[in-house]
Amino acid sequence: MYTDSQKVGWLEGIIEAVHDGILVIDRNGVVRLINEEYSKITGVEKDQIIGRPLIEVRPGALLPSVLRDGKTREGIFRKEKSKEYVVDMAPICSQNEIIGAVSICKSISEVYELTKELKRSKTRLKQLEKAFGNLHQAKYSFSNIVGNNESLKKVVDQAKKVAASDLNVFITGESGTGKELFAQAIHNESKRRNDPFVPINCAAIPSSLLESELFGYEEGAFTNSKDGGKIGLFELANHGTLFLDEIGDMPLNLQGKLLRVLQEGTFRKIGGLTEQKVDVRIIAATNKNLLNMIQKNHFREDLFYRINAVHLRIPPLRERKNDISSIILSIFEKQNWKLPIISQDVMQILQAYDWPGNIRELKNAIHYAVNMSQQNEIRFDHLPETIKKQFSNNQTQKASSLSLDHLIRETERKAIMNALKITGLSVEGKKKAATLLGISLASLYNKMKKLNIAP
Ligand SMILES: Nc1ncnc2c1ncn2[C@@H]1O[C@H](COP(=O)(O)OP(=O)(O)OP(=O)(O)O)[C@@H](O)[C@H]1O
Ligand SMILES: [Mg+2]
Known part of the structure; x- marks a missing residue:
C-alpha cells in the first residue's frame, strides 16, 4: 500500500505529464497545485501562487464560483495581457461535498493550430470526395448506344423503362456486346445518376480478395490489413449502382453474403461487429449460362432470382450486321477522323465476318485498319489478320465446293x-x-x- 505522501507524489507526476495547464484550489479557494504547462500558458509561476487565495493573485478568476455552485464550465475564453487561452472548470467532490475545484486550460495558439489542421483536413477531404466522385461516374448514356437493328432497339427500349425503376437488372450477352455500356446508360438515366456507379469485375479479382473488395474490413481484421481498415465497394456505392460484372465467376460462399445484402439491405465488414445499412442498386452481367451453372450447383438459384428482376439480352453483332456501317460511322465521328474510302469488297468482308468479339472487335479492327492505311482509303490488306484469314478460308471452301x-x-x-x-x-x-x-x-x-x- 502507498502512504499519503507517496500518493500525492504520484498525482503530481501525472499532473505534470498532462499536456494541458492545470490549477487546483481547495475548498477555501487557496491554490494547492499548478503544473508547468499552467505556468507556460498563463505566465504565472508556482511561487507566486501556491498557498495563496486564487482571487488575490488573479482577481478575475471564475474558479471560486465553481466552489459555490458546484457547476462545471466549459470553453471559457480568457485573455490576460498577451496570453489567450480556453478554460474548462469543474468541482472536486468527495462524499457529496465540494472539497475543491480544478481548472484546465489550453493555449489558444494550440487550439488555433488544431483548428487550422482541421480546416486543412476538411479541404483535403472535399478534394478527395470530388476526385472519388469523378472516379465513380458512369460516362456513357443511351445516346452512346449506336444501332437501328430491331432486336437491339427492343433491348434499348426495355433498358430505358427499367432505368426509371429501381429494380435489379441482369444483362447477358457475348463478350464486347456492350453490357457495361448498357449498365452505365441505365445508371445515368436513373434517379441514382448523381451518386456513384461502381463497377467490379468478379472474374478479374482473386476470389480470396473479392470479399474484402466488396465488403471492406475493420482495422486489425487480419495480419497485413491496412491501418484504419478498408471501405468496401458496397459502402462506396451507397445510394448509387454497383455493377457486378462477370457475376458467374463469384465464388459460392460470397454469393450467400451477396444474397444477404440484397435481402436485408445490411452487411458486415470483415472483422466488424455491427451490421451496416446500404442502399445499392445491383446491375449484374455475365456471358456465362447461369441456368446451366445452377443445375451444376455452381450458382445459387435464390441469388439468380434476386438479381434477375429484369433480364436484358444484348444480341451479338452477327445477329445485327445491318448495324455495322452505322457503328463504323460513329467511330470516325467520335475520333473526329475524316471518313476514308472503304472499298465495296472490304464492306462485304466485314459483313460476312462473324465477329466473335462483337462491337469491341469491330472498333479494334477499324482502329487497326486506319493505322495500317496511310492514305484515306481502307483496302483488304489493311484489315486485321483474323478477318483476312476467315475470309481466305471461306474462299478456299467455296472454291473446293466447286471442284x-x-x-x-x-x-x-x-x-x-x-x-x-x-x-x-x-x-x-x-x-x-x-x-x-x-x-x-x-x-x-x-x-x-x-x-x-x-x-
Ligand atoms: N451499341 C453500341 N454502340 C456503340 N458502341 C458500343 C455499342 N456496344 C458496345 N460498344 C462499345 O464496345 C466496347 C465494348 O463494350 P462493353 O465493354 O460494354 O462490352 P461488354 O459486353 O461489357 O464486354 P465484356 O463481356 O468483354 O466485358 C466499348 O468500347 C463500348 O463503348
Ligand atoms: Mg464488360
Missing part, C-alpha cells in the same frame, strides 16, 4: 442416301439399293465407307 471431284462425291452421296431411304438399311435393303444403283454390293459398301455414310 469436279467434290461435285462427284456429293452426287454419289445423295444417290446412295436416296436409294437406302427407299430400300432400308438391312442387308436385303442394301442388296436392293446396289441393284437400283447399278453397282455390286461390295462396291456399295466401299463407297459408303469412303463417303462416311453410316452402315
Whole structure:
C-alpha cells in the first residue's frame, strides 16, 4: 500500500505529464497545485501562487464560483495581457461535498493550430470526395448506344423503362456486346445518376480478395490489413449502382453474403461487429449460362432470382450486321477522323465476318485498319489478320465446293442416301439399293465407307 505522501507524489507526476495547464484550489479557494504547462500558458509561476487565495493573485478568476455552485464550465475564453487561452472548470467532490475545484486550460495558439489542421483536413477531404466522385461516374448514356437493328432497339427500349425503376437488372450477352455500356446508360438515366456507379469485375479479382473488395474490413481484421481498415465497394456505392460484372465467376460462399445484402439491405465488414445499412442498386452481367451453372450447383438459384428482376439480352453483332456501317460511322465521328474510302469488297468482308468479339472487335479492327492505311482509303490488306484469314478460308471452301471431284462425291452421296431411304438399311435393303444403283454390293459398301455414310 502507498502512504499519503507517496500518493500525492504520484498525482503530481501525472499532473505534470498532462499536456494541458492545470490549477487546483481547495475548498477555501487557496491554490494547492499548478503544473508547468499552467505556468507556460498563463505566465504565472508556482511561487507566486501556491498557498495563496486564487482571487488575490488573479482577481478575475471564475474558479471560486465553481466552489459555490458546484457547476462545471466549459470553453471559457480568457485573455490576460498577451496570453489567450480556453478554460474548462469543474468541482472536486468527495462524499457529496465540494472539497475543491480544478481548472484546465489550453493555449489558444494550440487550439488555433488544431483548428487550422482541421480546416486543412476538411479541404483535403472535399478534394478527395470530388476526385472519388469523378472516379465513380458512369460516362456513357443511351445516346452512346449506336444501332437501328430491331432486336437491339427492343433491348434499348426495355433498358430505358427499367432505368426509371429501381429494380435489379441482369444483362447477358457475348463478350464486347456492350453490357457495361448498357449498365452505365441505365445508371445515368436513373434517379441514382448523381451518386456513384461502381463497377467490379468478379472474374478479374482473386476470389480470396473479392470479399474484402466488396465488403471492406475493420482495422486489425487480419495480419497485413491496412491501418484504419478498408471501405468496401458496397459502402462506396451507397445510394448509387454497383455493377457486378462477370457475376458467374463469384465464388459460392460470397454469393450467400451477396444474397444477404440484397435481402436485408445490411452487411458486415470483415472483422466488424455491427451490421451496416446500404442502399445499392445491383446491375449484374455475365456471358456465362447461369441456368446451366445452377443445375451444376455452381450458382445459387435464390441469388439468380434476386438479381434477375429484369433480364436484358444484348444480341451479338452477327445477329445485327445491318448495324455495322452505322457503328463504323460513329467511330470516325467520335475520333473526329475524316471518313476514308472503304472499298465495296472490304464492306462485304466485314459483313460476312462473324465477329466473335462483337462491337469491341469491330472498333479494334477499324482502329487497326486506319493505322495500317496511310492514305484515306481502307483496302483488304489493311484489315486485321483474323478477318483476312476467315475470309481466305471461306474462299478456299467455296472454291473446293466447286471442284469436279467434290461435285462427284456429293452426287454419289445423295444417290446412295436416296436409294437406302427407299430400300432400308438391312442387308436385303442394301442388296436392293446396289441393284437400283447399278453397282455390286461390295462396291456399295466401299463407297459408303469412303463417303462416311453410316452402315
Ligand atoms: N451499341 C453500341 N454502340 C456503340 N458502341 C458500343 C455499342 N456496344 C458496345 N460498344 C462499345 O464496345 C466496347 C465494348 O463494350 P462493353 O465493354 O460494354 O462490352 P461488354 O459486353 O461489357 O464486354 P465484356 O463481356 O468483354 O466485358 C466499348 O468500347 C463500348 O463503348
Ligand atoms: Mg464488360
